[in-house]
Amino acid sequence: METTFTPVASLGGGVLIGLSAVMLMLLRGRIMGATGILAGALRPASRYDWTWRALLLAGMLAGPWIFFAFTGGLPTIDVPISTTMMIIGGFIVGIGVTLGSGCTSGHGVCGMARLSPRSFVATATFMLTTGLTVYVVRHFLGA
Template sequence: MLNRKVSFVTEFTPFLWLAGGGLIGLAAVLLMAFHGRIAGMTGILSAVLPPASPGWTWRAAFLVGAVAAPALIVALSGDSIGFASSTPAPWLVVGGLIVGIGVYFGSGCTSGHGVCGMARFSPRSIVATGVFMASTAATVFVIRHVLGGL
């Protein structure tokens, strides 16, 4: 356990959140309307890794856009996005691997289940999203209130 305490201030920007959520929803609707595909990042990424897979081109373009668009906005606006974590890098990697295992066994990620699956009233996605939210709440409670972390 770390002996230092770092505090972060989260800005309350509901209009930016609303705009971002709207753009995510619009992207999901457009992908479904024009390609008949679900905008789940895990499914898109997993089908790009073997480059010979069908639909590789649109998936690669989607992923490039998901990275390039925010980078372009940051470059054009002159703002920088700061990131600081008191968590050591190896723990971040372990956390990422655990999330990846959960995504594999949960048959999708929060974008696939939470945005697209719930919009289609998929029972599996509704349950998966409920599990995501409950797990997140439990993790935050344990880290902050039981272990005394951030």
């Protein structure tokens, strides 16, 4: 399996994620954890709470179309696994997000920036588990 490394696009994406996290904290006093934002949009505390969450989620969904506007093509996505495996993986990630009280954006970007010990442990767990999973899938399962 070949991995394509795109340092400029990766740096640009990282800068945009970091900037959006800082702006949300400065403007709304909120942490940008994607799963928490989605959960709050599904069960908002108020109309105001729903509005900023819905706008942020709409911005996330608009990303590929903004990319299209600038480049004339949509990003290429190569998914080397079946839809069934993606659904199973999504459920497993959902369980991890629930048990870990957050996701990579909440813990890895925002929590570590706030020097949260819980976020350092969660992020280390995400990274170790990811590395181990990739190793097992590539070397033992032959994918």
